[in-house]
Amino acid sequence: MSALSSIAAPIDALSKAVTAASTKELAKRGQIKETAQKFEASFLSVMMQTMFEGVKTSEPFGGGQGEEMFKSLLTESMAKEVTKAGGVGLANTVQREMLKLQGLK
Known part of the structure; x- marks a missing residue:
């Protein structure tokens, strides 16, 4: 049994190293996906x-400095929602290229 335990220790260490590497790669992929989606939302905005x-909007309910100030917030929110719903495909392309640059497939 001592021979088995001497073999099991390196296998356990290797298994933990592979799991840690997989976890890091998954985290990196998640960051890349989030960055690509933020890029697409920014572009759409x-x-x-x-x-x-x-x-142009009618005077009683629109116009003026208030509308100009909040219009950018509205377009930013709309762009985020469009991206969240699937976007226009820009995020997928950007994500694929970023993965290639990182050496991930």
Whole structure:
């Protein structure tokens, strides 16, 4: 039995090292996915701000400095929701390229 225990210790150590490496890789993949989604939301926000520049609202319920101040917050929230719902595919492409750069597949 002592021969088995001398073999089991290195196997356990190797198993723990592989598990730790897998956990680190999963964490890295999660960070990359989050970064790609933030990039897509930022891109969509800028695109929507440009799109809404020409939209005018009626005076009793819109217009003025208040609307201008909060319009950017509205477009940012809309962009985040679009990204959360699947986006336009930009996040997937960015994520794939970031994984390639990190040597992950």
